[in-house]
Amino acid sequence: xxxxxxxxSSTMRGLERLCDxxxxxxxxxLMAVALMTTTSVIGRAFLSHPILGDxxxxxxxxxxxxxxxxxxxxxxxxxxxxxxxxxxASAATQRRMDAFGILLYTLTLALVTWRVxxxxxxxxxxxxxxxxxxxxxxxxxxxMLPGLALCVLIGAAQFIACIAPREAA
Numbered sequence: 001x002x003x004x005x006x007x008x009s010s011t012m013r014g015l016e017r018l019c020d021x022x023x024x025x026x027x028x029x030l031m032a033v034a035l036m037t038t039t040s041v042i043g044r045a046f047l048s049h050p051i052l053g054d055x056x057x058x059x060x061x062x063x064x065x066x067x068x069x070x071x072x073x074x075x076x077x078x079x080x081x082x083x084x085x086x087x088x089a090s091a092a093t094q095r096r097m098d099a100f101g102i103l104l105y106t107l108t109l110a111l112v113t114w115r116v117x118x119x120x121x122x123x124x125x126x127x128x129x130x131x132x133x134x135x136x137x138x139x140x141x142x143x144m145l146p147g148l149a150l151c152v153l154i155g156a157a158q159f160i161a162c163i164a165p166r167e168a169a
Contacts, residue, residue, distance in 0.1 A: 012161075015154050017069035022147050026068025033061040053133035060130070060140040067147035070109070074154050079105070099162035106155030111149040116141055 044050035045169045051057075068127055073079055081101075086094050120141030 007150070012157060013091075015071075015150070015157060016075060018150055019075045019154060022068045022150055023072035024067045026072075026147070029061050029068065030065045033058055033065070053130065053135075054134055056130045060135070060137075063140055064143045067144035069147070071147055071150040071154055074151050074158070076103070095162060099143060099159055102155055102159045102162055106152055109148060109155060110152045113145065113152055116144050116148060120145070 011091045036051060036054060040051035040054040043070075086097055089097070124136075124138035124143060129135060130137060
């Protein structure tokens with residue numbers, strides 16, 4: 001049991017576990033990309049033999065990494081917040097503005113998720129492949145979708161929690 005957040009709903013605990021798993025996947029991909037980059041640089045410097053297509057792999061892996069880390073960042077509230085104009089506002093006003101920001105973020109991520117899905121379908125239908133390694137380009141799109149969709153779910157849950165009536169203390 002989590003002793004720090006005893007009143008957290010089981011839905012939020014489930015979303016937290018999913019975003020932790022998504023971040024772990026992103027970390028594994030990031031480590032693989034870093035190891036491959038290091039190997040390629042060493043191969044280029046000392047053996048005059050870099051890994052063919054290393055830049056392609058970094059690009060494709062980077063997209064997957066970012067999509068995998070977004071849910072963790074959103075769940076933890078670690079996105080950049082500019083609160084210069086709201087520091088003097090009441091708690092209720094700040095909560096409404098936070099809810100509006102979460103709503104905008106969630107709607108934007110929903111749009112991005114939809115477009116990545118459509119793009120992946122189109123790329124699959126066209127059988128597009130990477131230039132050097134001849135990798136099917138729809139695979140990174142597919143691997144980005146779980147993280148993006150999870151981010152949308154987390155944003156929706158946070159928006160609902162933000163606009164829910166508060167109990168009197």
